[in-house]
Amino acid sequence: MIGRFIQNAGWPRIxxxxxxxxxxxxxxFVGVRVDTSLSNTLVRFGMNGVMVLAMIPMVQAGCxxxxxxxxGIIAGLLGATLSIEWNTEILAKLVELGTxxxxxxxxxxxxxxxxxxxxxxxxxxxxxxxxxxxxxxYGKLLNRVKGDEMMIATYVGFSSxxxxxxxxxxxxxxxxxxxxxxxxxxxxxxxxxEGYWLHVLSDxxxxxIHTENIxxxxxxxxxxxxxxxxxxxxxxxxxxxxxxxxxxxxxPDFARASGVNVDRMRTIAVVMSTILGAVGIIVYEQxxxxxxLYMGPFYMALPAVASILLGGASVNKAGILNVVVGTFxxxxxxxxxxxxxxxxxxxxxxxxxxxxxxxxMILYALTRKVRAGR
Amino acid sequence: xxRRLFDIIANNAVPAVFIIISAFAIPxxxxxxxxxxxxLLTRIGRNSFLILSLLIPIMAGMGLNFGMVLGxxxxxIGLLFICDWGIVGIPxxxxxxxIGTPIAIILGIFCGHVLNRAKGREMVTSYxxxxxxxxxxxxxxxxxxxxxxxxxxxxxxxxxxxGVRNAVSLLGIRGILDNxxxxxxxxxxxxxxxxxxxxxxxxxxxxxxxIDGSIRIPLATLIVIxxxxxxxxxxxxTKLGQDMRAIGQNQAVSDSAGIPVNRTRIIAIVISTVLxxxxxxxxxxxxxxxxxxxxxxxxxxxSIAALLIGGASVSRASIANVFLGVILFHLxxxxxxxxxxNLIGDAQxxxxxxxxxxxxxxxxxxxxxxxxRNREREAARRSLRGNKGGE
Numbered sequence: 001m002i003g004r005f006i007q008n009a010g011w012p013r014i015x016x017x018x019x020x021x022x023x024x025x026x027x028x029f030v031g032v033r034v035d036t037s038l039s040n041t042l043v044r045f046g047m048n049g050v051m052v053l054a055m056i057p058m059v060q061a062g063c064x065x066x067x068x069x070x071x072g073i074i075a076g077l078l079g080a081t082l083s084i085e086w087n088t089e090i091l092a093k094l095v096e097l098g099t100x101x102x103x104x105x106x107x108x109x110x111x112x113x114x115x116x117x118x119x120x121x122x123x124x125x126x127x128x129x130x131x132x133x134x135x136x137x138y139g140k141l142l143n144r145v146k147g148d149e150m151m152i153a154t155y156v157g158f159s160s161x162x163x164x165x166x167x168x169x170x171x172x173x174x175x176x177x178x179x180x181x182x183x184x185x186x187x188x189x190x191x192x193x194e195g196y197w198l199h200v201l202s203d204x205x206x207x208x209i210h211t212e213n214i215x216x217x218x219x220x221x222x223x224x225x226x227x228x229x230x231x232x233x234x235x236x237x238x239x240x241x242x243x244x245x246x247x248x249x250x251x252p253d254f255a256r257a258s259g260v261n262v263d264r265m266r267t268i269a270v271v272m273s274t275i276l277g278a279v280g281i282i283v284y285e286q287x288x289x290x291x292x293l294y295m296g297p298f299y300m301a302l303p304a305v306a307s308i309l310l311g312g313a314s315v316n317k318a319g320i321l322n323v324v325v326g327t328f329x330x331x332x333x334x335x336x337x338x339x340x341x342x343x344x345x346x347x348x349x350x351x352x353x354x355x356x357x358x359x360x361m362i363l364y365a366l367t368r369k370v371r372a373g374r
Numbered sequence: 375x376x377r378r379l380f381d382i383i384a385n386n387a388v389p390a391v392f393i394i395i396s397a398f399a400i401p402x403x404x405x406x407x408x409x410x411x412x413x414l415l416t417r418i419g420r421n422s423f424l425i426l427s428l429l430i431p432i433m434a435g436m437g438l439n440f441g442m443v444l445g446x447x448x449x450x451i452g453l454l455f456i457c458d459w460g461i462v463g464i465p466x467x468x469x470x471x472x473i474g475t476p477i478a479i480i481l482g483i484f485c486g487h488v489l490n491r492a493k494g495r496e497m498v499t500s501y502x503x504x505x506x507x508x509x510x511x512x513x514x515x516x517x518x519x520x521x522x523x524x525x526x527x528x529x530x531x532x533x534x535x536x537g538v539r540n541a542v543s544l545l546g547i548r549g550i551l552d553n554x555x556x557x558x559x560x561x562x563x564x565x566x567x568x569x570x571x572x573x574x575x576x577x578x579x580x581x582x583x584x585i586d587g588s589i590r591i592p593l594a595t596l597i598v599i600x601x602x603x604x605x606x607x608x609x610x611x612t613k614l615g616q617d618m619r620a621i622g623q624n625q626a627v628s629d630s631a632g633i634p635v636n637r638t639r640i641i642a643i644v645i646s647t648v649l650x651x652x653x654x655x656x657x658x659x660x661x662x663x664x665x666x667x668x669x670x671x672x673x674x675x676x677s678i679a680a681l682l683i684g685g686a687s688v689s690r691a692s693i694a695n696v697f698l699g700v701i702l703f704h705l706x707x708x709x710x711x712x713x714x715x716n717l718i719g720d721a722q723x724x725x726x727x728x729x730x731x732x733x734x735x736x737x738x739x740x741x742x743x744x745x746x747r748n749r750e751r752e753a754a755r756r757s758l759r760g761n762k763g764g765e
Binding site: 067141144145146147148150151152154155156158159162163165166169170186302349351352353354355356359360362363366367 | 488491492494495497498499501502503505506508509510512513516517720722723726727729730732733734736737740741743744745747748
């Protein structure tokens with residue numbers, strides 16, 4: 001029974017889970033508050049959850065781990081920056097619509113009270129089509145390189161990030177809070193979303209208990225958003241298309257024999273993955289408070305990949321549960337190691353532990369035996 | 375016919391594009407010929423060895439060895455020790471190599487075993503392995519050195535008493551190999567200027583009137599690189615080299631022919647790792663400073679990009695590719711920022727362009743390789759069916 005559980009879960013996961021448990025137990029003894037740590041873990045969980053979710057479609061469709069997540073992130077960054085650039089115009093347009101159609105409540109309720117939510121929604125609405133287009137091309141590319149998806153995905157991610165470095169400098173953004181002050185053009189490396197849609201999800205319905213004994217903050221809105229996205233992915237994976245997609249991932253030859261268009265399913269999976277990446281980074285930014293441009297998204301795929309693997313996914317099988325467990329474990333370790341280990345050893349080992357854990361996990365998954373041949 | 379044309383274009387497109395880009399960018403940058411030649415010679419000496427270390431795994435069909443950063447880290451550990459012990463000059467370099475070699479061998483064996491477990495996706499695995507070992511390296515250098523591993527020189531350690539500083543000066547071995555046999559080519563006017571600036575006499579002094587200014591040649595480094603090229607040519611002809619080439623062609627057939635596939639693959643990676651270790655030491659003796667936590671990061675990416683720009687592919691690379699690659703890649707490295715500045719008025723754009731090209735070129739090379747392989751596989755499957763459907 002226990003042996004079987006260990007076999008199912010895999011040693012690395014158990015070691016890491018025990019390590020995390022140990023950190024939570026040790027926390028009070030070194031003067032780190034468990035409740036604060038738990039709150040931080042939950043916040044980070046909400047921030048990163050959707051990006052980890054983005055791994056599912058591609059893994060299920062047999063495209064491997066999406067190391068090309070930065071492509072989706074770029075779509076998200078474009079959506080986020082454009083939503084700020086056009087913020088005034090978008091709101092003005094809504095007011096105009098309100099007056100034209102004599103819907104005064106639209107003006108009052110939405111534009112006055114829900115400015116932030118509208119900005120956030122506009123960011124997602126702008127980002128999704130961009131992600132869909134990029135994802136479509138990306139999917140077509142990956143269809144031509146079956147068997148080598150992961151390495152190529154990595155470099156597609158890297159080259160798109162470095163290409164966008166040039167684009168961020170040259171694109172005609174004008175908004176004064178976003179461009180460099182002295183040149184009047186070229187976006188800044190970090191752009192604050194304060195005043196636009198900072199914490200729009202995190203603070204929605206948030207549970208903030210701040211008494212003498214308990215410091216608990218639960219970003220309910222963000223967690224609900226993640227749950228909704230996870231539910232959508234879950235439902236999608238159970239539709240006809242989703243099942244066909246899973247079939248393609250499990251056995252492409254069999255799927256083709258059953259009349260499934262393998263390439264089409266893979267393209268859909270990549271598009272979905274890219275869109276989820278775009279939404280994921282916007283969720284991340286509203287909580288983090290800043291849009292990180294230029295080399296910011298460069299290594300963002302690795303934590304997401306490591307998270308889902310930590311949750312028990314393999315290179316060609318992943319589910320919602322893997323995302324939830326993995327993100328919680330991974331973000332838990334990221335939150336706990338700096339605070340606990342630092343207070344114990346007086347040094348910051350978190351970066352090193354993050355490197356070893358995340359890459360060790362990916363390495364472990366890559367060296368597992370999977371079915372022979374593709 | 376069309377397929378052959380496709381192959382020819384696919385094999386030579388990359389260097390051709392780079393020659394064209396350079397042809398436009400060089401005049402835009404406004405650099406003089408002698409400056410460019412000097413810079414290129416320095417960079418050939420600095421980088422060739424690292425790039426050459428990639429050839430053997432390619433021969434063994436293991437793709438681009440992104441795990442070469444493991445060797446680079448081993449070399450850096452060797453350098454840290456000689457800095458600590460204050461050993462300078464050629465003995466320092468030799469000792470650093472001696473310390474680095476066993477570490478590189480151990481890491482290479484480890485890497486080989488891991489890659490044998492991940493056949494068919496060696497590249498992505500070696501790439502992640504690089505990150506993983508980077509974590510271990512940081513742990514050793516940042517926490518264990520000066521605590522468990524004795525480091526006494528306070529100039530190396532962080533003020534907290536353990537852990538190595540981010541930037542370590544390699545003044546003791548700086549340029550030692552490059553200047554072992556001082557060689558200078560000068561134009562007639564340049565000679566006097568050069569002696570004033572440098573003080574000492576060069577060992578070999580060539581005068582070619584066409585050149586303005588003077589060009590220093592890292593002769594000893596180039597000799598080492600040339601010897602190493604000879605080694606690779608020789609190695610290809612040995613039993614082991616032939617085995618590797620056979621494995622590169624087809625693992626199953628090699629296995630039934632009695633070649634120990636896994637063992638040979640491990641040897642290929644070990645050789646590559648050890649050579650990358652020496653390559654990094656040569657690279658750093660030229661640079662003169664060791665960025666403890668960053669130097670090795672770039673080594674893999676830049677070497678691989680340069681090799682691919684030289685026209686190599688994931689499954690086929692020659693010595694000529696290495697040198698063509700170094701020249702074209704670093705030509706772009708030198709001129710891109712200035713060309714960008716002169717063209718658009720922003721040096722940052724040239725800088726980003728350079729990075730974009732490095733990554734983009736790797737992406738394109740990988741795509742072309744996978745594409746070609748899938749086409750071949752498809753063609754093989756068709757021929758098996760008797761090719762009734764026609765191509």
